[in-house]
Amino acid sequence: MIFDKKVVRAEFISRPNRFQAYVNMNNSELMIHVPNTGRCREILVPGTTVILREENSPKRKTRYDLIAGYKGSRLINIDSQIPNKVVAEALICKKINYFKKYTKIEREKTFGNSRFDFKLCDEEGNECYLEVKGVTLEENGVSMFPDAPTERGRKHLLELVNVRNTGLDAAVLFLIQMKEVKYFTPYDKMDKEFGKALRYAWQNNVKIFAYDCNVGENFITLKDQVSVKL
Structure with missing residues (x-):
């Protein structure tokens, strides 16, 4: 964009x-x-x-x-409003392979006690709830989240597990708001409970993705998928 x-x-x-x-x-x-x-x-x-x-x-x-x-x-x-806009653009343009099958994109939809960034539906009515987290922290080429404790972020992950337990698809996407990082990992030193929740979500079949971005002074777009190390 x-x-x-x-x-x-x-x-x-x-x-x-x-x-x-x-x-x-x-x-x-x-x-x-x-x-x-x-x-x-x-x-x-x-x-x-x-x-x-x-x-x-x-x-x-x-x-x-x-x-x-x-x-x-x-x-x-570092604009916290940017990640959802970048991901929305990428979903519409079918730039994220896993979500290409979903043809209906809805924003800010509630499931249980949480409001997620996206609810996606395919032509057969299958649903996926997607939460997006913006990542700005980088050390020696490694991107990490969060850079401050986030109880809200932990609750989102646990609610995504509840989504999976109902038979629906669920995913979290870490949008790294920079380019050319080595990999993404939870920042346990800052918030170990978030790291535990992320690993728990992965163990319960919540999909975890990380993508970096091409960033310029007047633009930002989704770039490449980045490996996730838990």
């Missing part, structure tokens, strides 16, 4: 809370919005080059959203 709004570069200064940050643009300090509640500490380092998307709504307190940052030469998208 190509962003239809203006994007600009700036220099990151600080992030006083989850939703706000300060950047230097044209020698002026600006407060901007951060559309990601994760820590992103290895990306949002003082002095790094970040990418801002211009938002012109009169209801906003800030003019820009911080959507990406450079970690060395690697550009990493």
Whole structure:
């Protein structure tokens, strides 16, 4: 997907809370919005080059959203709204082999006590619930999730097991918001319970996928399937 709004570069200064940050643009300090509640500490380092998307709504307190940052030469998208949009585009364009058979794509559908990102149906009425998790954490070429404890993420995995137990298909897709990583693995050091839940889901036949992305300053698209190490 190509962003239809203006994007600009700036220099990151600080992030006083989850939703706000300060950047230097044209020698002026600006407060901007951060559309990601994760820590992103290895990306949002003082002095790094970040990418801002211009938002012109009169209801906003800030003019820009911080959507990406450079970690060395690697550009990493951190917009938490992006993964579902990228996956939706990929599903429509039949870019993910496992889901090619599903012809009906619905967003934000509820099963049990959870709302999942996608409900997919094929022409015979078979259903699949799909949850998408955006991945921004990378160390030495290894991508990991989560970068902050996530009880909600753990509950999603357990609910996907319940989906499977009813005979329906269930899957989780980790969208790695950068390119050229070695593999994906759960970040047990940050949240061991999420890692346990992911392995439990896999043992109960929930499908687990990871894909990286081609990322530019004004675009992001699904790229290649990445191996998952549990």
